[in-house]
Amino acid sequence: MSFRLKGFERKPLEDRYDVIVVGAGPAGLSAALYAARYRLKTLLIGETIGGQLANAGLVDDYPGFIEVEASQLIQSFVRHVEKHGVPIERDRVEDIKREDDFFSVYTRSGRVYRARAVIIAVGLERKKLGVPGEAEFVGRGVSYCTVCDVPFFKGKRIVIVGGGNSGVTGAIHAVGYASKIYLVTRGEKLRAFPIYVEALNKHRDKIEVIFNSTVSEIGGDKEVRYAVIKNLKTGETRKVDVEGVFIEIGNQPPTDFFKKIGLEVDEHGLIDVKPGGYTNIEGIFAAGDCAGGKNKYYFQQVVVSAAEGASAADAAFKWIIQKRYPIMGLS
Amino acid sequence: MSFRLKGFERKPLEDRYDVIVVGAGPAGLSAALYAARYRLKTLLIGETIGGQLANAGLVDDYPGFIEVEASQLIQSFVRHVEKHGVPIERDRVEDIKREDDFFSVYTRSGRVYRARAVIIAVGLERKKLGVPGEAEFVGRGVSYCTVCDVPFFKGKRIVIVGGGNSGVTGAIHAVGYASKIYLVTRGEKLRAFPIYVEALNKHRDKIEVIFNSTVSEIGGDKEVRYAVIKNLKTGETRKVDVEGVFIEIGNQPPTDFFKKIGLEVDEHGLIDVKPGGYTNIEGIFAAGDCAGGKNKYYFQQVVVSAAEGASAADAAFKWIIQKRYPIMGLS
Numbered sequence: 146m147s148f149r150l151k152g153f154e155r156k157p158l159e160d161r162y163d164v165i166v167v168g169a170g171p172a173g174l175s176a177a178l179y180a181a182r183y184r185l186k187t188l189l190i191g192e193t194i195g196g197q198l199a200n201a202g203l204v205d206d207y208p209g210f211i212e213v214e215a216s217q218l219i220q221s222f223v224r225h226v227e228k229h230g231v232p233i234e235r236d237r238v239e240d241i242k243r244e245d246d247f248f249s250v251y252t253r254s255g256r257v258y259r260a261r262a263v264i265i266a267v268g269l270e271r272k273k274l275g276v277p278g279e280a281e282f283v284g285r286g287v288s289y290c291t292v293c294d295v296p297f298f299k300g301k302r303i304v305i306v307g308g309g310n311s312g313v314t315g316a317i318h319a320v321g322y323a324s325k326i327y328l329v330t331r332g333e334k335l336r337a338f339p340i341y342v343e344a345l346n347k348h349r350d351k352i353e354v355i356f357n358s359t360v361s362e363i364g365g366d367k368e369v370r371y372a373v374i375k376n377l378k379t380g381e382t383r384k385v386d387v388e389g390v391f392i393e394i395g396n397q398p399p400t401d402f403f404k405k406i407g408l409e410v411d412e413h414g415l416i417d418v419k420p421g422g423y424t425n426i427e428g429i430f431a432a433g434d435c436a437g438g439k440n441k442y443y444f445q446q447v448v449v450s451a452a453e454g455a456s457a458a459d460a461a462f463k464w465i466i467q468k469r470y471p472i473m474g475l476s
Numbered sequence: 477m478s479f480r481l482k483g484f485e486r487k488p489l490e491d492r493y494d495v496i497v498v499g500a501g502p503a504g505l506s507a508a509l510y511a512a513r514y515r516l517k518t519l520l521i522g523e524t525i526g527g528q529l530a531n532a533g534l535v536d537d538y539p540g541f542i543e544v545e546a547s548q549l550i551q552s553f554v555r556h557v558e559k560h561g562v563p564i565e566r567d568r569v570e571d572i573k574r575e576d577d578f579f580s581v582y583t584r585s586g587r588v589y590r591a592r593a594v595i596i597a598v599g600l601e602r603k604k605l606g607v608p609g610e611a612e613f614v615g616r617g618v619s620y621c622t623v624c625d626v627p628f629f630k631g632k633r634i635v636i637v638g639g640g641n642s643g644v645t646g647a648i649h650a651v652g653y654a655s656k657i658y659l660v661t662r663g664e665k666l667r668a669f670p671i672y673v674e675a676l677n678k679h680r681d682k683i684e685v686i687f688n689s690t691v692s693e694i695g696g697d698k699e700v701r702y703a704v705i706k707n708l709k710t711g712e713t714r715k716v717d718v719e720g721v722f723i724e725i726g727n728q729p730p731t732d733f734f735k736k737i738g739l740e741v742d743e744h745g746l747i748d749v750k751p752g753g754y755t756n757i758e759g760i761f762a763a764g765d766c767a768g769g770k771n772k773y774y775f776q777q778v779v780v781s782a783a784e785g786a787s788a789a790d791a792a793f794k795w796i797i798q799k800r801y802p803i804m805g806l807s
Contacts, residue, residue: 171539174539175539175779178537178539179537182536182537182669182671183669183670183671184670184671184674205513206509206510206513206786207540208502208505208506208509208552208553208556208782208785208786209538209540209541209549209552209553209556210540210552210556211552211555211556211559218540221539221540221541221542222539222540224542225539225540225541225542228542338513338514339514339515339803339806340513340514340515343515420770420771420772420773421773421775422773439751440751440771441751442751442752442753442787442790442791444752444786444787444790446783446786448506448779448782448783448786449783449786449787451539451779451783452777452779452780452782452783452784453783454539455537455539455775455777455779455780456773456775456780459773459775460773472670475670
């Protein structure tokens, strides 16, 4: 992704915090903002600044920001968090354990941070197609983010797999770069929002939509040279010469990570939350796309994630007060 | 309030819509934005553009907007809605009735609009103190919005009633205008966010906080000249010479309006919603501060209201699709 960490004024890292926020997408950034505004000593740990938003192009559905580049919107969120003095640590959290009156948060880089409360906002990971050639050609023609990588495919022929919002908006975005776009969907029609399908239909000269199908094989030499498109109804296959295969078939939560911590998950593997982001573990809250359960209207939008982050910070604040823990950020 | 309706490009009003959004605060504006993005033919009817946000000063808790004037933030929301072509009608909705396959929406000005679905986002109304002189001096020294009206009290002495966020931020805001501020609260301490209390404490030279007390009487001639502050523990009263009394004791929902429509309410008189804003009436959704119930984490923030508006629009869209109503906005 193209986002650059410019101008970060990093506070020295310490060992103990009131709140650690895990995940640097809209939910995590908003949670950190709210926690800091409540004068909680807050640390944000995340791998990808902006989360899935880092994969988006132009954003027009965060109320108040009209047609803004995703990178700009992320920058605005980050600056807002920075203004309130929250250090943002780029690392991956691998485990969280309750130890005495603190949670210990273990990261891949080997650091351990402790906090009274933890807000988990790690979002979702990209789903794999699971076909021959896919793993082999990752980074050599196979990509999971059309918007991020299609600028490298100027004048080239590509396949996009997926008929949802990511696939369709990816195809629209690709029109400005690729010479030919095969959009492959398992469905009989595109599942994307009508507004996106409408926009796509203006570019049918470059975009060929192939229904009831998937990519069953990816091949090439050093780089991708072809893909096999299989019709799932007839079994028929068609080999197309392409140099890029973009897989946009959705996302999945890191359920194993949640289970390792001891968090209860719903039937989709999302953290089961009550309103406010309360989980089954007292002191651990969840917000954004990684949070689910029947108490929540699941809607993957920046504004929804930001709202859930804010609410989780509020709930964490009240929980800390209720436990009568001294607030470190006030001392 | 100071917001001006500049640059509205109003579409001619029609009689039938896919969705009517009632209320023009952050929840209503966001709902209208999302509905329009889904190509639903949408009308927004509201009395106060910006809703309660119109009473705020500087806003620093809508992620991405760093220290923005509330009027600016409202403007950004309105422009975003305008861009998607939604007419904004300034009127008060007085009744909503199901008639055939449409809801009929009756306004104070005598108009009737019809829609497949309605999203109610009317927010809350200001609470009254209910003491002698209050009603008499409204607009002549008595105000329910410190931030809106305190600029008219330059160099004057004022009382603010209320120890929550509105009262405390109102007092901070008043420091720039009034010569002396009595902040009166029923509580033994201020209930506002720590960050606000901290800011208030920097101005204790001008602000006198009076605990365990309320204003029991307001008096004057043509305008307010005094207020009586009563200690609720000792019963002691103290008459202070002031020219302004700002009542910031909270808000309440228009519960009678909800009941008239047939909506079920919770114990606070808020519309009882399920996740996504579903109410007990199929086709009517609710979002923002007017929506409550045990399925919701009640948190009065712009970002939360905006998220609920977005979710309600998504739910309304799915409901219209499910009912197989033709989408007018697409024809």
